[in-house]
Amino acid sequence: MGMPPIAALEIGTSRTVVCVGEAGEDGKMRITGIGKYPTTGVRKGQVIDLQQAQLGVDTAAMEAEKAAGVDVWQVLMATSGGHIQSNHGNGQIPIRSSDRVVTREDVEEVTSIANETQLEIDRQVLHTIRQTYTLDDQPGILAPQGMRCNTLSFSTLIVHGQKNRIENVVNVAKSARLDVTDVAFSGVCAALAVLTPEQKKNGVVLIDFGGGTTNYVAYTNGIVSAIGSIAVGGDHITNDIALAFTIPLFRAEELKRSDGSAIIEPTGASRRIALPAEVGAAERSISYKALHAVINARMEETLKILRSRLEEAGVLIHLGAGCVLTGGGAYLRKLSELAQRTLGIPCKIGLPINVEGLVDKVEQPASYATVAGLIIYGQKTYEDTGLLSPLRKLIGKVFHS
């Protein structure tokens, strides 16, 4: 029996998306249906009103069902937010055999020790990502079985989030009568959809600019080496503009999209943007330069925080393939330029090219990177286990990047 259709759910801060995908004959996943609805009840990636968030899920799922012609009752979910963190888990064992050859049992034992890293009781493991083995003092070994050493070490990157917050997101789906088979970190999903094997091998960081959070995933030598999330996103830019010019949020959002820029553009510095008369305010205009200054301040700060995180993880100097920007926020004008300037590496927008039937079918395809990646994540899960079942619900799993 072939792989069943896979449904993915992302309850974003500004939009809820349900996506259905099926495997094509070439094995590549094809998006067959998308449903979306503006999210209410979520701030900075966290559920603040379960009932309102559920409405978005209900409606988006219904739309996706119609488009794909399938009954959506089981979904994979993405989660993000400032509570998502990563730690390294380490294991080390002596090689006891007389010939000091590493056996399969040794590899399993050291992997098991590394995976057992204790987290605080309120933390939930989302992914356990393999790193490399070290034979005595020789790091960077990918397959140690059959090699000789006295001590075998192994490390994993454990991605985890606060248990209650993850369960709150899952409960939104449950309240919409959807069975959640697995939860994955949004950044990991976006990377699956957007990055190529070459980029991962050469070293790359993917930055996913969402409405309420900014997620990042860095690869070096083909392996995930840094992962994290900052609870700052496009909503912060909108909020900053609304406060700076005392305008409603919807107007600020419009301004951001139509006239916003991450860099203070030298041309048209004296230009002014007309604002229509609205309740409580007469017709007026605001400075183009001031608008850009507000956005630039926020984006430069966010990128500097990301740079410090990548420096702390020791990966910034290993990013030969540069930086790939994705998510809805990536479409902010001149953001690539600002990111390149701030991070000191080449930057470009990345589209979810690892799935079919999306890039040329929707507006701003980069904003669908997470759900597209979830579909690929589901495919990998199915290929690994043959199951998309509730048995794998919310358990830590080894993730092969």
Added chain:
Amino acid sequence: MNNEHQLPLILIGIGGGGSRLAAAIHQRYAEPMRIVCIDTDAMANREWSADAIPCLLIGAARLSGNGTGGDAVKGRLAIQDDIHLLHPHLQGVRTAVILTCMGAGTGSGVTPEVVSTLHEQGIATLCIATEPFDFEGPARRAIANRAQAMIEDHVDSLCSIKLDELFNATNEVQLPAAIASANEILASGVTLLWRLLTRPGFLSINAERLHSFIVQGGTATFGTVQATGADRATTLTKALCESQLLHAGESIKKANALLVGILAGSDLRLSEIGEIMKTLRGWCKPDCQIEMGTVMDASFEWRIEVVLFCFESTGAPLPDTKKVSSASPATVPSVPPAEVFHIQPGGARRNKGKSKLAVGATGKGKFQNVEPTIFNGQDLDIPTYIRKNIQLDR
């Protein structure tokens, strides 16, 4: 220009049922008023257009003017396609009254989107929505419930009327008469609201006061009764108490604010107003705010009609402005609307007892009541330009 044109109040009929009611009110009011109907059905739209009512046919590219076939998703997509058509009608509007029928495709799909748009624009909205009959089944009820929850997220006051209760209130047995009578109840109530604002008698309600009642938020109920004869005031109060639409007086008892409109001829006596208001005052909570207005109509000799809106809110109390009294207008203290009904930047208003956007002293805007994002001791929810003290040449 007539006063009506200056009223910052609009009537919006959505879908077949809502538009039919809006058209009935337009006909009954018989004077220029801000009104617009929104529908996905071209045939129905032509009907309202014939009455010189501006009608917006939405989703034409998607539905070809054939309606939604009861599919609320189609209704929602239709209004998302064409919401810009509504914007020109909202210029200068501060308060909107929406009429809609829940359970069908256009009413259930379109209304939440329209309410959301009005909320974003800072327009106070009273949504009068009918709920399906019980015999229409659980599927239709589920659609209505889902739409109602979406409406509640952005509406200021929601007046939800069960069709079963409305039709019971008509006391008509035969269906055509019952439908006509039900429409009459709704239309007369809303029409009187417009008349109170534009053709007041010696006691008036101004548009800003109505705005503040609606903005208070929460649920609203309304009922209307008529009486004739020598003891018509007594009959009226008894009928109000027994009104099914007012849940046999329970709505009055629970209300935080009452809006009372009295339509009568020149034979209306002050003692009759006193009796009605005294009875209502006796039923409602001591701190309930009552606003009353009268409309004089020569055709209402020997007859009194009362429309009563009961607002039950969990929000903060209304500004304590004028209380009802039998005093003449000259002695009623008037409050400058701009001082009392200030709208915060961002169209912030109380909604279900909580503000959606409060720009407070912290300058955090929409992030005021969420867990802060702290980095190196700085709260990143506060705009960067404020924290870094960047001077903006606005």
